[in-house]
Amino acid sequence: MTAVPAELIVVADVIRTLDPAQPLAKAFAVRDGRIVAIGARAEVDALRGPDTRVLELGGAAVYPGFVDVHNHHALAGRTDLFELSLPTSLTLEEILDRVRAHAEALPEDAWITGGAIASTMLHTLANTASRLRLDEASGGRPVMLMEDSRHNRWANTRALELAGIGVGSLPSGGVTILDPEDGTPTGVLLEAAGIPVQEAYDRSGGLTAAQHRAASARGVQLANSYGITAFQDAGVSTDILGALAALDRDGELHAWVVSSLLVNDEIFGFDPIGSPLIERGDEFRTAHHRPDFVKIFLDGVPPARTASFLEPYVPDAAHGAHFHGETTMTFDELHGWMSAVAARGLGAKVHCTGDGSARLVLDVAEKLRAEGVTTPIQIAHGQFLADEDIPRLAELGVVADISPFIWFPGVIPTMLAEVLGERAEHSQPNRSLIDAGALVAGGSDWPVSESPNPLEGIQGLVTRADPLRRAPGMLWPEQAITAEEALQVFTRNSAVAMGLGSETGSLEIGKSADFVVLDRDAIAGPADAIIDARVLSTWFAGREVHTAE
Template identity: 45%
Template structure:
């Protein structure tokens, strides 16, 4: 999905030359002044500036060159930006950093556009030279392909491609899996094994297992994979470092991990203590049994407190209220499209929580001082979430933070409730432009529901907070925010690979879209007084990019490349010379 345009010439404005080792050198203790830039602060009272000063990891001053130099003093270091656009570091309100990092560090890379034949060929090639018992784990399998895999013939093809090695492949929603016969055996799943609660071992018409796993059936596969990892801590540390590197290359300096189990919390804290965690990480601990094995709910919430550190904030619980529309597991107010022999004409998906249980659990969570991120893809699930928040607000007032992910389908009468209840719309523009996911969804929900999806303009106009998240590694193989920015503005496939637009009346302006990737997610995560804007006293988290996204044609936004990413006053990423152009 992402593109790699040719390197700009020497004369391209906005290049900040790296030193010979690729990273600008800093002299300890001296303020730094950045000039020669067009600076977008994302601070509503002072949106644009000429220069900024950094001292001790924080923004010292933002304003005119004279104002900033006066604040920094004559001894300050100087950095010339050569006309680059400077922006706050991006804040990703919904990312699976560990899962995305695992894919980069350890797993078979698949594209959501790969055909079944291409997937099998990649499995076959990846298997070469690997041990007979070594797991082949990979992703992402596109939803339109997952729709075709539930047959014993495809199971046999996966068995053959893997040479008998166990296989687990994740789909683009990360809710579902495709495994082979060896994996089913290691999972302990047989023909007569009952489906788990809120999950399905998909069978054909004759009751034979197909290797396709929906929702919580995937947990057994993830548990079997985890059992084969010898040193989990080292495995997770490398994955998280790989994930951070990818995030920094796209300008991301703070993030909300959308489903964080205890081993990942422990790894993050140890990285922070070792000086390896170069981002603000807010975590979301599952309130219920999750796709990954391990303690959840109150047991996890109580354990999480010990992992708090300077940059690790275990401040949210994660609730999954329904599934995904591709498998008709989103909870909808109206029936899905009719009809196959596997679906009732009254099929509306299903809710994982009932109203009373959700209210009680949320009240307990908030009493512990935690906010909540509620996965609710269907409009019925969104209504359940809003009803529960309204109840908890009546008990606890306005203190708790609530986010609804992914704000995909919202009944018209529920739209004003986001602002009224101070509920954040956790938006996923990476998912909702014309894509393989949307192609699959269009076969499930009615045209009326589909065409009214992702109502971002209405939410912004109502005063609701719209905060963008990549949901990486769902949908796309990278957390590239420039793809999401362009999609919010155009409502079209960024690279033009798929035609059409999706509910184009809901497009945002560029300034609104940038706010949804900076200031608003910082607020949503509880980091509004720490990052997300370039303002005195906040962390010096900022990026320099190779084009002015406020001036280029909207269709060019996704070509933007980050030249440097700064976190807490020091550079954590500098583009290589072949990307950033000659110094």
């Protein structure tokens, strides 16, 4: 019997498959969006027919499409299309100038939203004088700007008024920073304190369904440009779920997407959340969109002292010398939620930026595993882990969802040092995690990171230095991993962590033909030049979805 010809054959000097049984190949064949043969050129050429397209790539390198286990693609697309985009390097004067210029083209009552402002700026902004300057720059229009962690906001007077925030009506959640001189809200709103402002914006109209769809499409398009063909969005609304499902039904979703349904919401202001959202998850399930996880915020972020640590923060006037931060749930509450979502067949991504919250997740995971519950569990961020907890991830089958993009250098690491002292120098124990047998999966946390470029994350994992060469120095170099390990973190490992290991993450027969073409074999050269490799094209299910200009 004559084999059915392939639709596409890819040939290159270097094809890294990420398949342990066959790590390298010279060619592979694609039919109906799936890989049907891979190996030597002669073997694959047997599937060549008169209409087969042959992609001869010569010295270029082919990797599996990159997989990002943690991003917020729709928020990134939204900022790119509809909001004021601010680099975190801006001073207060420069931020005000950008707001003023942006406001000139808007109606008098239009909202100005966007970001990100540096977390190191919050002290500068936390006073009435700065809020009044923002009022002037906006021409009285309501303003809501996100800080770089995307957990905190800066709002002006009009936005506070529309949100009902004032001296006698402070938000019940989070922290509202008051001016020490006059006692009024400064507009700096930490964690859940910013949700009323988000809700006020949404009441004004927010984005339309078409705009939500465009934002998701743009986020996927930007991810494709960096070679990403699968990702997990770490916190979605019904608007985002609807946009992803609609795109896939129309054949316009060019990536595998796993969505995380919010159990609680400390920052976004989405509605519904919790059980009402989880119950609707399958309504949005499509071929390439899988609402298979929930997201639990178990703490906040260290710069705002809302992360939970085993040892206290550096003392300050507001918190004293014995403040550890708090978790949003008790052991019993977390166990209850994780048991309930496991019964629905869902995994759990748990936001933990302190070692105290990570300890709580592991304690709950230990009880769940003893009860026979095998649901996937990810510790999201997990940059701080107690030494004795590192082996427990492998023992309990808990994934380390790491974000090497935001560890060093920059405004967030600077703030970490201010609130944690020397502990900030012992972040992201990735070598120890891998040596202990843990599954380590790579995530960008984009747009908290300025880009989702996996090559940036891979280089940072290998060198423990700034891949963008902005600052000297290294962060805990003993925790460096090899380039081969780092590539696996951003391909096969992340796919397995998301429940997509049988679909993507490696180039194997039967899997989706998701791959990226680079101008060189990035991980074969100098470690400090990995980021210099250029994405030439990105392919999803055998279709070219990005071509370099």
